[in-house]
Amino acid sequence: MEHTTEYIIYLLSKSKLEKLSDEEQLQLDSWRLNAASNQDICDMLDNKELLARDLKGLSAYDWETSFETFEQEHLGTPKTISPYRRIWLYGIAAMLIGAFTLFFTHYLTDSSYQDSPDVKILPARTAGTIYLKNGDSITISPKDTMLSFTSLPAREAKGNDSLLISTPKGGKMAVLLPDGTKVWMNAETQLDYYEMDSLRQVRLIGEAYFEVAKRYSPSGEQPKLKPFIVQTGNIHVTVLGTHFNVKANRNLSDFRTTLYEGKVRVQQGERQIILSPGEEAYMNTGRIQRRGIDTEIGNALKEGYFIFNSERLSVIMEDISAWYNVNVVYLDHEIKSEKFEGMLSRNSRLKDIINVLESTGKVNFKFKENTIYVDKKRSN
Template sequence: MEQVPQHIIYLLSKSKLEDLRDDEKEQLDFWKSETTANKGLCDLLDDKNQLLKDLKGISNYDWEKSFEIFEQDYLNSTATKPVFNRIWIYGIAAALVGLLALFFVHNLSDAGYQQMPDKDIQPARMTGRVRLGNGNSILMIPGDTLLSLGKPILPTVSQADSLFAVTPRGGKMTILLPDGTKVWMNAQTQLDYYEVDSLREVRLVGEAYFEVAKKYLPLTGEVPKLKPFVVQAGKIHVSVLGTHFYVKSTKNLEDFKTTLYEGKVRVQQGERQIVLLPGEETYIKVGQIERRTIDLDMRNALKDGYFVFNSEPLAVIMDELAAWYNVEVVYLDNQVKSEKFEAMLSRNSSLKDIINVLESTGKIRFKFKGKTIYVEKQPK
């Protein structure tokens, strides 16, 4: 069996002494359903009669006499004694069950948490990888500031240009695409770029800020027309004609955002379309795109290096922090996920400083163990 997570040990221990809250029971039930080994351990500990019997047996068991019998009847005899063997095995199993339960109870009072995050947890650094269409790869190393993939602009494009860029958890990257477009990629972001004669297209999962370079269609005998630049974010399409904008697109549709700073973009979801002007943003409400006006100074966060939490649920905030600082997040109370916060903080801040700001609201409290953050309600 894999190591039991610390918060699960806490819940198993607590369940033996008092009733769990609904959210705690939900967490324990989910962990129990993940593997048969988890279920087996829970079933073993849920047998209260056997548990009490085993604990009592440990305290009353005459270990010295038992070993003497074992020496006489087993070690000094070549005969097999199946009945004795079963009793011995059952006794050892009972002892182990009892000791395991005692271990859980002990951990209830001493969970081994730290009050401050480890000092080696640092903000995201410049690192990422780009795979070119010809199969070659380029690694951006810490210390680099810009990875340039640009080339002299040719009057025509004879074949497709493509690349795939990715940043890991705890990484970020600024790249210059072959068409001259500059992209700031956040942590844990994937960008698939493809260009043909009539179109430039990006498929995005994660967060990125774009400064799109103007490029014209390779048509002769006509008034030059700008080559479209399209970002696909799942089933949402953002069509651009030379502009500055930000896109956030994760597997969670509700996290989608497109913010326009300069120029004009069209955001399309199925048959629904919204044309944005500078200072406007599309977001998801009840499963479909909507428009709202925003503060550009506040929303220019990714490019300028800030976190902006504008009445964001804690679950969204912690997902972003987990990717940026390369940590794991465990909720000891699921109800805190919906708590909302407002703040504007430097992405270069230490995790300790970010946590202090969130805790200062009096809503939540954090505990740490290694590279895992445990979140719970602030006790009253």
């Protein structure tokens, strides 16, 4: 198969404009899987922030000549298409070719890494947005501690039985929900909360620690039991009043519910697990399983720690990426499965976190702007 740089640029460009043919997709997949560095390039091309910086160099790029060459060598007989749309597609494709060319040149030839992360990279601070049912939104600033809906102006607090709360990369938030439940949200987390007559429900992507209000008394009514359910994908965590942590990425490859007080039921289809304090439900080969945990360590998210208990490096770096708002690129993909243990403050400088991981002698890190490059430790 043809794996020249020019042809790969063409395939990458076309993949952003229209669907590749089966043969083209096979060629691109073959090239991507041929080397870890090729996969890294694809990962970085999907990073809009990195690509945007390279697009700034397009003003000096001869895109017309580039596209003429691109068309002659690779497009062959053009499809029947309106002149105006053809011009538009050519312009976009030419811009992407220029961007990809700059990208290849920059990332395949530039080896000027830094030994330490930029000192401007800081731990997560309070930041996020709350979208209210009435259409208003509230932007959270670093000076806020725990936002309580009981302290909001009457116009904003009224009728909030439905809320959407999100934190960005590099952000965190603590919020007191309308029912009195306290929630500590990790970076890059989305929480969709709503109430019905029979229950309170949260849809969660990311990680949050919950202290659920057992008895809910709206508007001074007689307190009543109202189940609280956290849904993430096809998994439901049901409680009446308890302290627990839920972590789940979008595809549930990293899912866990950790119980500190009370009881919860974790359900996945017909399968369900009842957890007691000191137990955790987690995902194993697509099914939820149970295991014990050390509750004396305390809750990592609420109490401000990273706790790695035989944790895969890929999971650790996902947490670091979200907390410090950095990008992560692997120069060696085998290192992803290496496991680490440790307990570190979430207020630590990124350099301190990196130093602890490197002290194991398993992994090496390099830095460039806002990106961490992860490699296996090489023997001298």
